[in-house]
Amino acid sequence: MTYESFEYDVLVIGAGGAGLRASIEASSAGVSVGLVCKSLLGKAHTVMAEGGMAAALGNVDDRDSWKVHFADTMRGGQYLNNWRMAELHAQEAPARARELESWGAVFDRTKEGKILQRNFGGHKYPRLAHVGDRTGLEMIRTLQDHGIHQGIDVHMECTVIELLKDGDRVVGAVGYDREKGRFRVYSARAVVLASGGIGRAFKVTSNSWEYTGDGHALAYRAGADLMDMEFVQFHPTGMVWPPSVRGILVTEGVRGEGGVLRNSEGKRFMFEDIPELYKSSTADDEEEGWKYTQGDKEARRPPELLTRDHVARCIVRELREGRGSPHGGVFLDIAWIKERLPNGAEHIKKKLPSMYHQFKQLAGIDITQEPMEVGPTTHYVMGGIRVEADSQMSTVPGLFAAGECAAGLHGANRLGGNSLSDLLVFGQRAGQHAAAYAKEQTGAPINPDQVDAAARLALEPFERGGDDAEGPYQVQFDLQDMMQAQVGIVRSQAEIQKALDAFGQLYERAGRVGVQGNREYNAGWHTALDLRNLLMVAEAVAKSAILRKESRGAHFREDFLEKDSEQAKLNTMTRLGAGGEMEVVQEPLAPIRDDLAQIIDDNK
């Protein structure tokens, strides 16, 4: 077969915040850069981020510093984090935020004219630089508008299906363009994966069709280690009604601005269960919580702003015990602040414009007048490609990863706001180190047999049009139902095992998927190709989840309710075994540096 071919020093796969930032950095280091994205430029999931970007600028509370941010991130991640990544992230996020401003981002301002920062779950001080509740749009647009002038070659609507190797080293990738379904071969001296998450493995999710774990699966098949795949974040507040919008995100910013959670009895149930790690930093009563949201430095945070894993579990408890709202959620009320603020309704519209818009248009609800109904939604995966902290290189030479598809920074649970800063800090590092690596290489020899094999495999669904062929959508739906029910927010040995037993059949059905039509912009074909990745990452989540016999962060086992001090010292690794089987093992964490341990102690 013949293919359209491209040659770059650095190939970046994914054009959300991390991929764009990596491309800009690599390009400024003087190497040629190709940027491949599954959708149009500027549409990646970063655009959905609402609340803000965490950076210890200290603009609103000057007691903040990188050390406090570091300690908050580690506590939020229940100390499974890669501490070096948490350190770099906290130290470099402020510079990355300011840099964004120098590229044209227009953040909300403090009275002194500095970048305004807001409160968020698990952050001790107001730390999130933001633009209303559309910070992700501001970030991706700023990077996009800066990036298009940097000489980066952008390949829109192109999906990568396989990485290419020369010996141990990654030397490129094969993909297809959506428009015509033609294969493309990219030769590259270094490859950066910035492909985002795996949300489509679950039924209720805030993620778009793109989030099928492509980067995770590409890296896995290329021999890279994945780490901590059991940790999937269920955001506590997704829309629950109407059914067609179930899962769409409701920003944590609603709670940051004073929104409260109530059950069907009208009770603020979050006060009932406050974890030990957070007892000393949580408000005693509703009054203190309100004061905190209004910037009173003496007040402690309301329990609605505890970490996402905890809030999500409390909501599930209310639902299970029969205190849910009419459509199977709980109530999130921001309208109540009108009792406290003279221009309450206007204030809500100004601070949370897209939430106002979203509920008004999709649910017919005016959030300045009545409470929202919300429930947990699959939002983010903490697990991902194992990387070296400083360079973001994976365990495979020449292959780098940044952003959601990389693991380490967030440990067992990510704090809200730490994702946008993650994208910039580690996107920049991945771009820098990939460029440096590329400069050391003399070439990137492509093996045509690998390309042919990938193309042949991708075309197989067209040959299976017969009566026994499966439709691609039904297999995907069944996988999503299974993951939601058995490897979701509350897990147990028996349930996970049921899921694991079902994978054989799902793989078999995926192998029989046939598609209609031709290769032009064929959604059925794309869904069939994505299935392979989705099944792989779902299996990694289930296998990692059954291995971790404790409850920690986002991983909650009803058969092991407590944290376990031995498991606290272990990360979970997923890798391709010698015989093609999936190997999942636990390996010890690197011992933390003394000075960093001291910072954690000082901030307890």
Added chain:
Amino acid sequence: MSSATFRIWRGNAEGGAFEDYTTEVSEGMVVLDAVHQIQAEKANDLAVRWNCKAGKCGSCSAEVNGNPKLMCMTRLNSLPLDQPVTIEPMQTFPLIRDLVTDVSWNYEVKKRIKQFAPREPDAPDGSWRVDQYDVERVQEFRKCIECFLCQDVCHVLRDHQLHDKFIGPRYLVYTAALEMQPLDTEDRIADLANDHGVGYCNITKCCTTVCPEEIAITDNAIIPLKERVVDQMYDPLTQMLRMFKG
């Protein structure tokens, strides 16, 4: 559960036709839900572009019963379901397939607009001091999700096909966001008047009407830009001063 019929354009650049699909509709559904349901059940290869399904990414633009809309934000209960709902691709851009059009022209236009160039930072840490009041005007423009519905409906582009002479409302909003950015030092006025064709806009406000982000495109972006062009390029006093300066 009731059902409704959707008359969807199927075809590519070489030709095509509307096809009717009947599917079940339930409470709260939006047009994009119906399209997805049809895609999963009846037409696996139906081409449709979408991402966030929450009105934030601007991918699923189409013409629903002749009106330019985001399919993800158009609820079925806002449409008469006793007759077929017509869904067709945006007409201003070349068709790729079914509901998907080639919007790459927009990306090319953006590259031609001079990028942001900030003044020197106000503080040693590289940051600036700007009043909230001064950023709000620009923030309105920066809400744009690049759905290109304004480009689709603009008759300079849609009917007269002046894609090579006029950048369209989206990029006038983009230019306004740069021109009114408090930190920006670049001058884009001559480009606006010449290569970017701001004069072609005759303020019919069709763009403003269809904007899902409710940006006052004409009043807040285009008219002020036209005024700046007049002030800078055609004001007799300015022209005289320019003559003296050489």
